[in-house]
Amino acid sequence: xxxxxxxxxxxxxxxxxxxxxxxxxxxxxxxxxxxxxxxxxxxxxxxxxxxxxxxxxxxxxxxxxxxxxxxxxxxxxxxxxxxxxxxxxxxxxxxxxxxxxxxxxxxxxxxxxxxxxxxxxxxxxxxxxxxxxxxxxxxxxxxxxxxxxxxxxxxxxxxxxxxxxxxxxxxxxxxxxxxxxxxxxxxxxxxxxxxxxxxxxxxxxxxxxxxxxxxxxxxxxxxxxxxxxxxxxxxxxxxxxxxxxxxxxxxxxxxxxxxxxxxxxxxxxxxxxxxxxxxxxxxxxxxxxxxxxxxxxxxxxxxxxxxxxxxxxxxxxxxxxxxxxxxxxxxxxxxxxxxxxxxxxxxxxxxxxxxxxxxxxxxxxxxxxxxxxxxxxxxxxxxxxxxxxxxxxxxxxxxxxxxxxxxxxxxxxxxxxxxxxxxxxxxxxxxxxxxxxxxxxxxxxxxxxxxxxxxxxxxxxxxxxxxxxxxxxxxxxxxxxxxxxxxxxxxxxxxxxxxxxxxxxxxxxxxxxxxxxxxxxxxxxxxxxxxxxxxxxxxxxxxxxxxxxxxxxxxxxxxxxxxxxxxxxxxxxxxxx
Amino acid sequence: xxxxxxxxxxxxxxxxxxxxxxxxxxxxxxxxxxxxxxxxxxxxxxxxxxxxxxxxxxxxxxxxxxxxxxxxxxxxxxxxxxxxxxxxxxxxxxxxxxxxxxxxxxxxxxxxxxxxxxxxxxxxxxxxx
Numbered sequence: 001x002x003x004x005x006x007x008x009x010x011x012x013x014x015x016x017x018x019x020x021x022x023x024x025x026x027x028x029x030x031x032x033x034x035x036x037x038x039x040x041x042x043x044x045x046x047x048x049x050x051x052x053x054x055x056x057x058x059x060x061x062x063x064x065x066x067x068x069x070x071x072x073x074x075x076x077x078x079x080x081x082x083x084x085x086x087x088x089x090x091x092x093x094x095x096x097x098x099x100x101x102x103x104x105x106x107x108x109x110x111x112x113x114x115x116x117x118x119x120x121x122x123x124x125x126x127x128x129x130x131x132x133x134x135x136x137x138x139x140x141x142x143x144x145x146x147x148x149x150x151x152x153x154x155x156x157x158x159x160x161x162x163x164x165x166x167x168x169x170x171x172x173x174x175x176x177x178x179x180x181x182x183x184x185x186x187x188x189x190x191x192x193x194x195x196x197x198x199x200x201x202x203x204x205x206x207x208x209x210x211x212x213x214x215x216x217x218x219x220x221x222x223x224x225x226x227x228x229x230x231x232x233x234x235x236x237x238x239x240x241x242x243x244x245x246x247x248x249x250x251x252x253x254x255x256x257x258x259x260x261x262x263x264x265x266x267x268x269x270x271x272x273x274x275x276x277x278x279x280x281x282x283x284x285x286x287x288x289x290x291x292x293x294x295x296x297x298x299x300x301x302x303x304x305x306x307x308x309x310x311x312x313x314x315x316x317x318x319x320x321x322x323x324x325x326x327x328x329x330x331x332x333x334x335x336x337x338x339x340x341x342x343x344x345x346x347x348x349x350x351x352x353x354x355x356x357x358x359x360x361x362x363x364x365x366x367x368x369x370x371x372x373x374x375x376x377x378x379x380x381x382x383x384x385x386x387x388x389x390x391x392x393x394x395x396x397x398x399x400x401x402x403x404x405x406x407x408x409x410x411x412x413x414x415x416x417x418x419x420x421x422x423x424x425x426x427x428x429x430x431x432x433x434x435x436x437x438x439x440x441x442x443x444x445x446x447x448x449x450x451x452x453x454x455x456x457x458x459x460x461x462x463x464x465x466x467x468x469x470x471x472x473x474x475x476x477x478x479x480x481x482x483x484x485x486x487x488x489x490x491x492x493x494x495x496x497x498x499x500x501x502x503x504x505x506x507x508x509x510x511x512x513x514x515x516x517x518x519x520x521x522x523x524x525x526x527x528x529x530x531x532x533x534x535x536x537x538x539x540x541x542x543x544x545x546x547x548x549x550x551x552x553x554x555x556x557x558x559x560x561x562x563x564x565x566x567x568x569x570x571x572x573x574x575x576x577x
Numbered sequence: 578x579x580x581x582x583x584x585x586x587x588x589x590x591x592x593x594x595x596x597x598x599x600x601x602x603x604x605x606x607x608x609x610x611x612x613x614x615x616x617x618x619x620x621x622x623x624x625x626x627x628x629x630x631x632x633x634x635x636x637x638x639x640x641x642x643x644x645x646x647x648x649x650x651x652x653x654x655x656x657x658x659x660x661x662x663x664x665x666x667x668x669x670x671x672x673x674x675x676x677x678x679x680x681x682x683x684x685x686x687x688x689x690x691x692x693x694x695x696x697x698x699x700x701x702x703x704x705x706x
Contacts, residue, residue, distance in 0.1 A: 027611055071646070074639070204618070205618065205622065205624060226650075
């Protein structure tokens with residue numbers, strides 16, 4: 001009896017030990033042997049092994065205002081993909097196509113074709129799907145359909161500042177604007193995770209071999225101020241509608257440093273939907289479109305002549321009563337005058353007067369001054385697509401060339417170049433390199449890049465610049481061509497321009513570029529602003545069309561930036577009692 | 578015939594002690610290993626859960642930042658003001674009151690005055706004399 005009992009106990013113990021042994025061995029085997037995994041786990045490089053690229057986030061683009069407004073950032077999204085082999089094997093083509101078409105707003109027939117290809121193991125269904133919709137797709141548990149993590153670039157304010165910001169293409173690389181120029185800083189670097197997965201395809205945390213965290217892209221801080229940009233955009237949009245203009249551009253620059261506070265180009269596009277935009281809309285006209293500046297260019301020639309000492313502000317020129325034959329061609333003035341001083345040539349915008357000053361200066365000197373003012377080369381702004389304009393080499397000049405250049409014909413500049421000339425006069429003769437990126441800061445707060453203002457050249461002396469500022473101030477006085485640019489409480493300097501557009505065989509009689517380029521306050525200039533409307537109708541002169549826009553933008557900008565006009569000194573007369 | 582001493586002679590197959598010992602040792606080792614592994618995995622799951630949570634929170638922060646940026650856009654602020662019938666204009670120069678930094682003399686005077694006000698009256702002092 002006792003023997004039998006002992007035998008029974010032994011068997012129980014043996015069986016128990018065997019079970020324990022088998023169970024433990026099974027568990028160890030489960031953990032250590034390698035298993036195959038299902039569809040959609042592309043990150044698995046072998047049986048049970050995992051190698052996953054950890055996606056990085058592109059840095060944000062932030063404006064210069066104290067509120068540091070975010071203008072571009074990356075947010076999470078998912079790509080929806082499928083393994084058609086599994087979809088077909090599970091006879092789920094019809095159901096998958098129907099459900100995916102409903103959730104992703106896609107064509108059902110196309111989806112059916114896409115999913116019904118058993119020879120393929122991967123097809124992309126939809127990219128950058130919002131998380132919420134992606135979750136709905138996952139919850140359907142469609143065989144062979146899976147989602148993968150990605151990020152999508154978002155521009156929360158739509159078309160606002162689109163030409164400066166640019167956009168990011170489908171491969172995640174910057175393809176225009178700051179996004180393109182600062183791509184190396186913005187893009188960051190992806191991380192890597194290598195390890196193992198269990199039989200259910202889950203990562204075994206304790207078996208991680210590498211876990212290199214992704215390095216997020218640095219944040220780019222612009223010189224653009226969101227509020228000044230908004231003022232400029234609103235004013236230009238209204239004017240575009242009012243004057244039925246074909247296009248237009250505005251630049252606001254801080255004269256002492258070359259910082260661009262606002263840059264607007266119209267027509268515009270929404271960078272969130274850059275695929276829908278045409279090239280015309282994507283073009284940043286402020287830097288990538290060249291035009292004949294017309295009379296706006298006269299200050300460059302007059303400043304050169306004054307700086308060289310060949311004329312003085314009160315030197316009188318015979319302006320031929322508005323009609324002058326030179327080099328076998330007739331040159332006309334918009335308003336006929338008999339005699340004008342150099343100062344009045346600017347104020348009344350006399351073509352004949354400017355041409356005569358140009359001839360007095362001489363071709364070689366004119367050429368060297370204009371090159372010093374930045375003609376014939378790009379200004380070097382930190383944006384892609386900047387044009388250098390058209391400026392004939394001195395050797396190719398004809399007898400007429402200096403007379404035409406003096407009135408802004410026969411050359412072509414970008415808005416940025418034209419503003420550079422005016423800003424140089426406002427900045428004591430120093431031509432500054434314009435820039436839109438102020439600094440670049442890494443996620444850990446380290447400063448990676450800080451822009452330092454650069455003086456490109458100094459075409460004129462500060463005394464000449466001071467004289468030119470006084471002359472340009474007369475343009476916005478009551479009898480000047482740009483009187484509509486005036487702002488109550490401030491003295492403004494500037495120049496109007498109404499340039500006929502070149503057409504085959506000559507110049508158009510109906511299509512103009514209307515421009516005003518100016519600065520303020522006159523006594524201590526802080527801001528330079530350029531406004532151009534392309535083909536405004538029916539009014540087309542810079543004084544009527546562009547000058548009021550300058551006034552509207554400048555008036556708000558000086559209030560916003562708290563730029564005060566120096567107090568007017570009133571000479572008190574001593575009165576005896 | 579002498580009776581068989583059952584205590585000294587067991588019938589049937591006896592499992593060798595060495596084998597049993599080996600099995601017990603292996604099973605114990607396995608159990609210990611599994612126990613430690615289980616604990617490590619539990620911690621790993623917790624870490625992964627927190628990693629996921631952190632990612633989700635960062636994502637939420639980004640979405641909020643994006644939304645906040647959109648709301649704060651000057652165009653939307655202007656629209657909001659219009660909805661509420663608020664018209665905002667820039668103040669005229671003469672409407673602006675500028676408060677400059679206090680001069681050194683004013684600061685010294687302020688300091689002296691502060692010293693005076695901090696002085697506590699002693700007992701028995703007539704407060705209203």
